[in-house]
Amino acid sequence: MPFSDGTIASVYIHEPASGRPRCRPVVYLHGIQSHPGWFVASAAELAEAGHPVFQITRRGSGDAEHARGDAPSAAVLLNDVWDACRFALRDGADGVHLVGVSWGGKLAACFTAGQAADLPIRSLTLVAPGIVPQVDVSPATKLSIALALLCCPQRRFDIPLNDPALFTDVEEMREYLRDDPWRLHRATARFFYASRRLDVMFRRAPAGGLAPATTLILADRDRIVDNAATEASLRRLAGPHLEVLRLPGSHTLEFESNPRPLYDALIAAVRRGE
Numbered sequence: 001m002p003f004s005d006g007t008i009a010s011v012y013i014h015e016p017a018s019g020r021p022r023c024r025p026v027v028y029l030h031g032i033q034s035h036p037g038w039f040v041a042s043a044a045e046l047a048e049a050g051h052p053v054f055q056i057t058r059r060g061s062g063d064a065e066h067a068r069g070d071a072p073s074a075a076v077l078l079n080d081v082w083d084a085c086r087f088a089l090r091d092g093a094d095g096v097h098l099v100g101v102s103w104g105g106k107l108a109a110c111f112t113a114g115q116a117a118d119l120p121i122r123s124l125t126l127v128a129p130g131i132v133p134q135v136d137v138s139p140a141t142k143l144s145i146a147l148a149l150l151c152c153p154q155r156r157f158d159i160p161l162n163d164p165a166l167f168t169d170v171e172e173m174r175e176y177l178r179d180d181p182w183r184l185h186r187a188t189a190r191f192f193y194a195s196r197r198l199d200v201m202f203r204r205a206p207a208g209g210l211a212p213a214t215t216l217i218l219a220d221r222d223r224i225v226d227n228a229a230t231e232a233s234l235r236r237l238a239g240p241h242l243e244v245l246r247l248p249g250s251h252t253l254e255f256e257s258n259p260r261p262l263y264d265a266l267i268a269a270v271r272r273g274e
Helices: 038-049 076-086 101-112 140-152 171-179 191-205 227-241 260-271
Strands: 011-014 026-029 053-056 096-103 121-127 157-159 186-188 213-220 242-245
Touching: 011 038, 026 038, 026 076, 026 101, 038 053, 053 076, 053 101, 053 186, 053 213, 076 101, 076 191, 096 260, 101 121, 101 191, 101 227, 140 191, 140 242, 157 171, 157 191, 186 191, 213 227, 213 260, 227 242, 242 260
Parallel strands: 026 053, 026 096, 096 121, 121 213, 213 242
Antiparallel strands: 011 053, 157 186
């Protein structure tokens, strides 16, 4: 799929089974280190429930070989979501469901709150969204990033999530993360700045700015996200539209030994907007 500036992104497309009633499409956004491959199982479950699912690979991540870990600006990242939604709606559907996991949840929330007034987003589902993280780069690294922005904005810095234990307690999945060649370990100074700009946009979004049916799915043993602060932030924006679910597990609920509760929660969340 081409973004507006010509950058090509891989898209994992999951179609419902032939003959099954076809529901509105789902655009599925992954996290900062991850890629669509981490979430193919839940995407397949949504497709089994009747939704075409479009897992968009964020520019510079996953199988992208060019400009890894880079994004020119927050505006470009938000426009990429626009492009992804248009791509999902190309067959004439009258609305789209937006699902964002971890950092992708922050991007999805910012897009919905401030950029999507004319786009028919029917539901917003955020899975352990990186809106209020517990893990951040060190103050010294923040200073280095700020200096790099002045002279070498494409200089790369470590993403502070390289310990697989932050994502899952399941050793088999920790091993998968250690060996994953597409996992993103470093990002550019201007990507980190774009991420900070999204934080500012989210904080400045007006109360009630999330109009669609919004579901927040939290992992009760999350080591990356501050669950209480994240819920409070979303309640300000979504108000009565917000439904909160807490599931047993670590940050990446997809990697639990029994991910069935996540699959059921995602299907129910998307159906809120049908």
